[in-house]
Amino acid sequence: MTKDAHTATEYALSKVPQITLGFWVIKIAATTLGETGGDWVTMSLNLGYLIGSAIFTLFFIVLVSGQIKADQFRPFLYWATIVATTTLGTTMADFADRSLGVGYPGGVAIILVLLVASLAIWYRTEGDVSVQSITTPKAEWFYWITILLSQTLGTALGDWLAGDDRGGLGLGYEYGALIFGAGLVVVAVLYFRTAISRTALFWAAFILTRPLGATLGDFLDKPVAQGGLHVSRLYASLILLAFIVVSVALIPQRAAQKTEPV
Template sequence: MTPHAAPIRWTLNKVPQVTALFWIVKMLSTTVGETAADYLGSTLGWGLTLTTSAMAALLAAALVAQFRARRYVPAVYWTVVVLISVVGTLFSDNLVDNLGVPLWTTTLVFAVALAITFTLWFASERTLSIHTIMTARRESFYWLAILFTFALGTSAGDLVSEGLSLGYLTAAALFAGAIALVALAHYGFRLGAVLSFWLAYVLTRPLGASVGDLLSQSRADGGLGLGTTVTSVAFLAVIVVVIGIFSLQQNQQRRLVPA
């Protein structure tokens, strides 16, 4: 390093290990993103503008805490994921409901934005692996990509279930089948781990959105009629329990590491 080069702040990896519990919480958070946005905007009557502003402010505060952390902290990390899920949903809803942008267009725009993010990330860091999120720059690319995956997933899920009139159950089945194909390609045909991860990460968002709508929307609209309140609270409760498990596991692992 030259005397005038800017120092790079290295930390422990800021992202959790990808396990079955990781995907469970990811799936639950995507569903909460869909139902919580509907609950705040419609059920409580906040409207899209106020809901977006409030959730974006909370997300900004959570991201500050996440970037300040020197290691992966389950409660902080997953709080950011839940909030970014809500905000990503609201970005898509604002474009479609407030500005009248077609779902085909928002799906394409967010897909291009995600592709550009990955391109810039790889050009800068030469990797898209989540196992090396150890600098502020890599973490910035990581969270920007996550935001676009949620926004893209919301638009894609609504496009399939509502825009194409296939219904929430059919949409959920289609996206679940796509994830199964990614898993088959990875485990059966050795599709690269990084590509497999990001494909699955993108697809779990529209799957979660479709499941959320299926559970919360009225029977007249093709849902099961549980409502956004019940669905959001139930899924958040499970998320809190699993985050507690993550925290306990992390504490046990740290005690086993020699000082």
């Protein structure tokens, strides 16, 4: 690799955080905020899923563009972009399985197809879908679009397991959170005990943390009669936002390295 190419690689990778326990703690909090924040805009403010998705799409485009233009890894910018994908993912999933009338199973199927297509096109174009492959603006766009779709799929999965309408399995938010939490434990065991692709395990964990956050978010703001704590969506979102800001400020983070086995 030439010196210029090596510099370009380090430049791109410096904007992606190292995958650590702290990363997953903040990620789960961000996904929970995405659920409460997305529901606050679409339901509490009564703007609807289509308008809510349009609003969050604007934030997503602006923040991803800023992330791509950044000259180095900037934690607050990165996590603001992650939050944008979680809120947009919430409204997109709700629009798919509620406004389109396909129910939770139909919404999961549609979003799953889009996610697989995104990964396939990314791989066909760049030859790699790992974090280490993000060395160009094009790869970064693929990365963020795939993250957005994984967040959307996670939301749809969480609603499917917890909900008792629209074809939902009716397991409730507490059991839903336990199931997805158990799934993350399995992924962690596979990571430390097997040689399964780290890239595949990363995306599996990234998808599973979203429904875990979605079920936790629903548990916070849904009525007691529906198995929730009935906390105001606005207050829940503000508490989660404060937690994320403090976590990003206090949890040590550094840019991922090319040799990092993600």
